Each structure stands twice: as C-alpha cells, then as structure tokens.
Amino acid sequence: MIELSSRDGVRKFSNYFWLAMLCLLAFTAIAPLFFIFAYLLVRGWAGLSFAFFTEIPKPVGEVGGGMANAITGSLVLMGLSTVFGVPLGLACGMALSELKKSAIAKMLRISIDLLTSVPSIVIGLFAYALVVVPMRGYSAWAGGFALSIVMVPIVARSTEEILKLVPASIHEAGLALGLPRWKVLIRLILPGVRAGVTTGILLALARVSGETAPLLFTAFSNSFGYRGLSAPTASLPVQIYTYATSHDETWRQLAWTGALVLVFVVFCLNLVTRILTRRTV
Amino acid sequence: MTEAIQKTVQPIGVATAALETKRLSAWFGDLHVVKDISLTVEKNDVFSLIGPSGCGKSTFIRCLNRLHEETDGARVRGEVLIPGAGKRENIYAQGVDPVSIRRRVGMVFQKPNPFPGLSIFDNVAAGLKLAGVVRRNVLEEIVEISLVQAALWDEVKDKLKKPGTSLSGGQQQRLCIARALAVRPQVLLMDEPTSALDPISTARIEELVMKLRSDVTVLIVTHNMQQAARISNQTAFFLMGELVEVGPTKSIFTKPKDSRTEQYITGRFG
Ligand SMILES: Nc1ncnc2c1ncn2[C@@H]1O[C@H](COP(=O)(O)OP(=O)(O)OP(=O)(O)O)[C@@H](O)[C@H]1O
Ligand SMILES: [Mg+2]
Numbered sequence: 072m073i074e075l076s077s078r079d080g081v082r083k084f085s086n087y088f089w090l091a092m093l094c095l096l097a098f099t100a101i102a103p104l105f106f107i108f109a110y111l112l113v114r115g116w117a118g119l120s121f122a123f124f125t126e127i128p129k130p131v132g133e134v135g136g137g138m139a140n141a142i143t144g145s146l147v148l149m150g151l152s153t154v155f156g157v158p159l160g161l162a163c164g165m166a167l168s169e170l171k172k173s174a175i176a177k178m179l180r181i182s183i184d185l186l187t188s189v190p191s192i193v194i195g196l197f198a199y200a201l202v203v204v205p206m207r208g209y210s211a212w213a214g215g216f217a218l219s220i221v222m223v224p225i226v227a228r229s230t231e232e233i234l235k236l237v238p239a240s241i242h243e244a245g246l247a248l249g250l251p252r253w254k255v256l257i258r259l260i261l262p263g264v265r266a267g268v269t270t271g272i273l274l275a276l277a278r279v280s281g282e283t284a285p286l287l288f289t290a291f292s293n294s295f296g297y298r299g300l301s302a303p304t305a306s307l308p309v310q311i312y313t314y315a316t317s318h319d320e321t322w323r324q325l326a327w328t329g330a331l332v333l334v335f336v337v338f339c340l341n342l343v344t345r346i347l348t349r350r351t352v
Numbered sequence: 353m354t355e356a357i358q359k360t361v362q363p364i365g366v367a368t369a370a371l372e373t374k375r376l377s378a379w380f381g382d383l384h385v386v387k388d389i390s391l392t393v394e395k396n397d398v399f400s401l402i403g404p405s406g407c408g409k410s411t412f413i414r415c416l417n418r419l420h421e422e423t424d425g426a427r428v429r430g431e432v433l434i435p436g437a438g439k440r441e442n443i444y445a446q447g448v449d450p451v452s453i454r455r456r457v458g459m460v461f462q463k464p465n466p467f468p469g470l471s472i473f474d475n476v477a478a479g480l481k482l483a484g485v486v487r488r489n490v491l492e493e494i495v496e497i498s499l500v501q502a503a504l505w506d507e508v509k510d511k512l513k514k515p516g517t518s519l520s521g522g523q524q525q526r527l528c529i530a531r532a533l534a535v536r537p538q539v540l541l542m543d544e545p546t547s548a549l550d551p552i553s554t555a556r557i558e559e560l561v562m563k564l565r566s567d568v569t570v571l572i573v574t575h576n577m578q579q580a581a582r583i584s585n586q587t588a589f590f591l592m593g594e595l596v597e598v599g600p601t602k603s604i605f606t607k608p609k610d611s612r613t614e615q616y617i618t619g620r621f622g
Contacts (some may be wrong), residue, residue, distance in 0.1 A: 240465040244528070247419060248479035248535055249455025258482055263469030 109332070115331030118324040123332075128294050131319045138329050140296040144211070144305035145280065147297060148290055151215025152279055156222030157272055163223065164230025164271075165256055187224040195219050195285035199302045203289055211304040214290025221282055222275040229271025233264045270344045277340035281333060283308035369433070370395040370569035371416065371457075372440075372540055376430035378411050378420055385411045387593040388430070393539075393586070396565050400580040400601065401573045403590030404616065409573045410462075412590070413541045416571070417457040418443060418450035434538065455483070458537030458568075461542040464524035466516035466531075472508050475516040475527055478533035494534055502530035503560050509606075522553025529560065533568070540564065540573040546579070558583050577617055581605050589613045 077301035122137045129136035142178040163183060170176035198217035203209055237260055245255030261268070307329050308319060371393040378386035385408040393399045401409045414420040415428050433440045434456065443453045466475050474481070476495045485491060495512075499505040504526040508519070516527055525545060532540060542561070546554040561570055561583050574580050580587055581601060588598040589610075596603060597613045608614045 238465070238466075240461060240463060241467060243419060243422070243459075244461065244465045244467065245478070245533075246422060247417060247454055247459040247461075248482075248531070249451055250451070250479065250482050251451050254482050259467045259470065259478060263467055265469060 109336055111327065112329045114327040115329075118328030119331070123325070123328055127296050128314075128325065129321070131317075131322070134321050136321065136325070138307065138310060138325055138332075140294055141305040141307045141310040141329060142332075143297045144290070144293075145307045147211050147304060148214045148218055148286070148306055149276060149280060151211060151300070152218035152222055153272070153276065154219075155215060156219030156275070157218070157226055157278075159221045160226025160271075160275070161230055161268070163227035164234065165261075167227065167231040169252070169256065171227035183224045183227050186220070187228075190284070191217075191221060191282055192284040192287075194287055195287060198285065198289045201298070202245045206301065207302040208249050208301070209289060209291035211290055211300045211302070214286045214304055214306065215300075217285035217289045218279045218282060221279050221285060223273035225278060226271050228269055229274065233267035233271070234260065236267075237264060266347045273344045273347070277337045277344075280337055280340070281308055283312055368395045369393065369395065369440075370435070370574050371571070372433040373416070374410070374431040374433070376415055376432060377428070378408070379425075379427040380411075380423065381425040385593050386415065388499065391588055391593045391595060391598050392573060393569060395569055398561060398565050398570045398572065398584040399586045399588070400584035401571065401588050401590060402575070402580055402616070405575075407590045408593040409590055410543050413543060413571055413573060415460075416443075416539070416541055417454045417459055419454070419459065421450070442535060447503050453478075455535055456537055457539045457541060458532035458535060459541045460529050460532050460543070460545045462547055464521055464548070466476040466519075466524050466527050468515070468517050470516055471513045472519070472527060473512040473518050476530045476534050483535070495530075498530040499527075501533050501560070501564065502526045503556050504530055511608050518551075522549045522556070525549060525553065526560070527559065529557070529570070533564075537568060539569045539571065542570060544573050544575065547575065554579075577605070589616060591616070 073260035107200070111245050120137075122135060123139075124137060124142060125139050126137035127140045128138065144239070163179065167176055167179060167183075170179070195217050198213050198220070202216050206212065241260060242252075242255060245259045246252065246323060250259075286306050290306055290309070292305045293303045294305065297304070311326045311329045312335065314322040314329070317323065317326075369392050372391070374390050375384060376389045377384065387408075390414060401413065403409055411420060416432055418428075420426050420428055428444065431442045431444060433442055434453075435441070441448070443450075443457075468477060470478065473495055476498055477485075477491045480491060480494060485494075496505060496509075499508060504523060507523060508514075508527075516524065519527060525548070529545070546557050549557070558579060561572065564570060572580075572584065586599070586602045587601040587604040589596045589604065589608075589612075591612055597608060597610045599609075604613065605617060608617065
C-alpha cells in the first residue's frame, strides 16, 4: 500500500515537472515579443510628442522634428494598396469559391500560394521594372502597386476560406429567387460574411504596414511630406531603416519612436480583427 | 373574359394547367433518381408529393425550377411546361434562361435559409431589389403584403431592420416563404417546409398554404400523411423514382388503386 502511494507521488511529481518544463519553453518562445515591446517602450517613449506626428524631420545636427512625412506617406501607400489590392483579392477569392474544384481554380490557387511565398524584395523589383522605370522616378503609385501585390493573396485566400463556410443552401435560396449567380454572391452572400472579409483585409493591411523591402526602390523616401502620388513618398518602415542606421542622435531617436508607433498600429489592427472574428463565430 | 377566350382556344383542362411534366427524368451522375414522370398540376391546386425517403421527391421538384442542374454531375431529360406569355412554354427548351424560370417558379426549402447579414426587410425585398425594383414605397408595400401573406407581419413589423437570422426557426421559415412570395411566382415549390418546425408553426404554415392557393399553385413535399390529407386536393405517390399513383387526395387516402400506395399510407413500408 505504502509503496503504491509513494509511486503515485513520483508519478505526480514527474507530471508537474514536465508541465513546468513545457510552460517554461512556451514562455521562452514568446519572450521575444515582450522584450520587443518593453525595449521599444523604453527607447521610443522619450521621443513621443505632438511634434513627432506633426513635424517633418529636421536636417542632420538640428534637434526636434518628427516623422509626419513618413506617417502620411504610410497612410497614402496603405490607402493605394487597399484600393488596388482589395478588389483584386476579393475577386480572386470569390472566383476560387465559385469555381471550387475546376482546373482553373486549382491553377489559380497554386498561383496565389506561390505569390504568397515570393520574397517581398522580388515584388519590389517587379514594381520597379513595371512602374518606376516607365514613369522615370520613384512614386507612391509604384509603392502602392508593390504593396497591393503583397495584399492580394492574403485577401484572396481569407475571402475564399470565409465563403467556403457559407452553406450551399444559402446560394440556392438566392438562385431560387431568379437571380444570376454573380448577383447572389456579391449582393446576398457577401454581406453575410462582411466581418470575416474585413478581418482578412485588416490582416493584410497589418502585414503590409510593416513591409520595407518592396518600398525601398519603389516609393523610396522623402523628407518633406506628401508631394503627390507621382512623387517619391516616405513610409514608416523605410524611414525607420534609414534613421536607425544614421549617426545622428535625434534621427536615431525618431527611428525608435517610429518603430513604437508602427508596432502599436499593427497591434491595434490585430486586436480589431480578433474582436471581429469573435463576433462572427 | 380572358379565361373564356383561352377556353375556346385550348381544350379544357390544358388551359388551366399550372404545370405539366412530360417524361421527366433526372440523374446524379449515373444514378437515375427520377424516372419518366408525367403529371399535370392544375391552377390553384395544392399538390402534395409523398413517398419514402430517397425516392426522388426533392430531386423531382428541384427539376421544376431548374435547380437540379446546379449540382455537379446532375442531368435532366424531358419536358416541364408552364404557362408563359400567351402559350405554354417548356422550361427545358433550348435557349430558355433558368434565371427567368426561377422567378416564375419559387421555392421554399426544408431548412429555413434566410440570407445571413441581411435584415428581415432586405431578406424579403432581396428578389425584387436585385431584379431592379428601386422605388422604396413599392418595396415597402410588397414586403408588407408578403409578410402578411406569410402570417409573419404582426411579429416583425416593429423590427424589420433586425437580422433575419435573429428570428426563431418557425419565424425564419415563414420569412423564407414571404421572400419567395415577394417575387410573385406562379408556382411555389415547398420541400418539406414544416419538417423542422414545432406543431404551432406547422399549423400556421399549413393555414397559410391553404390561403395561398387562390394566388399561386403550390407543390408540397411532405412525409406527414395527415398534412397531405389536410391541405392538398391532389396527391402523387412516388416510389424509387417512379410515379406510382396520382389523383385527388381523398381517393388516394381512402381507396388507393395501387397496392403499394395502400401499403405506404397504412404504414406497412417506407
Ligand atoms: N447530391 C447528390 N448526389 C448524388 N446522389 C444524390 C444527391 N442528392 C440525392 N441523391 C440521391 O438521389 C436519390 C433521391 O434523393 P432525393 O433527395 O430526391 O429523395 P427524397 O425523396 O427527397 O428523400 P427525403 O424524403 O429523404 O428528402 C437518393 O437515392 C439520394 O441518395
Ligand atoms: Mg427530400
């Protein structure tokens, strides 16, 4: 009897031990997240001011200034990529869900998966050749175009996944009213999956907001603020990259604060998608 | 007046047919599930289809609004005639657009299937709105009439902006009936519309079907013999894809001609 219970004790102890080990490993895995947050707060907080959001950078050597140019630039680029990328992504997603298992759908699905895995620097290069070279200069157009290519597959796949969850009986209800398939899909099915589709778009935006490589030689940068869609355009990630590697202390501070703001925005986008998905499920 | 003219032009009986099938067959791939069905449904009939599970009732009525062909591998042969502009028209004739047929032959499904994300009002208005009716007062009027017809108006008139999916199962089914009625079909197909509902909702829908018959011809699939007896004036008995017997409901239930019909309605098989 006694022996048995002591063996029980050993088993219990080893259970706890393994559980503790697993928890420790899990925390190790997500520790970088907290370090990043903590470090960004420590380094970036000091530079957080009204001026950061409203002023353009000062020349090297002068104190003060902000990243207003990069913030507006990023907003413009994200706006442009949404305008190009979302309709295309939605169309792809809807085509995939309509064509289901046909050969065209299979091909489209493979292409979209491949597009997801194309390194973003290559997408930048493509946009450079296709937009920057013919337009003879860096522009918001080129940057927005490159980012939209990053967005399309994300929006397409998430839209397809969401539409797959809609039962066939809902499609049939629409068809039985004497409506063509495309009208049923766009006007009757899509409104029912609004939240899910929005989630996909926000996730794509969160991803794109931090993309640096596709912007390096498409939108490039500027330090004056918005000068039109055909002019070089600054963005948070590119400016963070440039300023963080500079020798100017003020600029380096701007880079840290910019990184803090960027992470905060991405964090918020993710939070909103969480709330949206919880509401639909 | 117009009826009198029609009667002089066409032989009596044909003039009033709301729907006629001629040697209608349907397949899923190689599976022949509806076999050579020929039957006539008169105008303002409530026509019930009975038969054991899997005998092809759903497939048959899904052929009548050309919905069967939307399934992968599905195939149809034969004719379905419905009155069109001035004369009868085969819905499977070459060049006929299934979309225009479905506007004239409506359908209510076994499980309530309101459009998620659309309000009660928009659910009922969907067919009209997407067919190009934009005048708000016209839409409002038809939505109200349809909801009244479907015996749902009193329960929803104060919450037309609420999602259709927020209603109870029985209310959702009546919403789906209102939605089908709003496009003013000549024929309404109902596939076991009350099988998922409680007795009270069932009674309301039965009542509604009996009221509807003055405006629209109803074909209803049911597993409930009492229901068929209560609401229909014509009944067809299907078995393994074939039409065994068709006739006035009373005589099918009291003196069936075929022994298989008798066995089925007395509950000896099926
Ligand atoms: N999508 C499908 N693919 C292949 N076969 C099918 C499909 N749907 C139905 N069937 C087959 O067709 C036959 C007829 O089915 P149907 O749904 O018309 O029967 P039913 O009389 O409506 O039955 P129930 O009373 O159970 O609804 C059945 O044998 C069924 O297995
Ligand atoms: Mg059925």
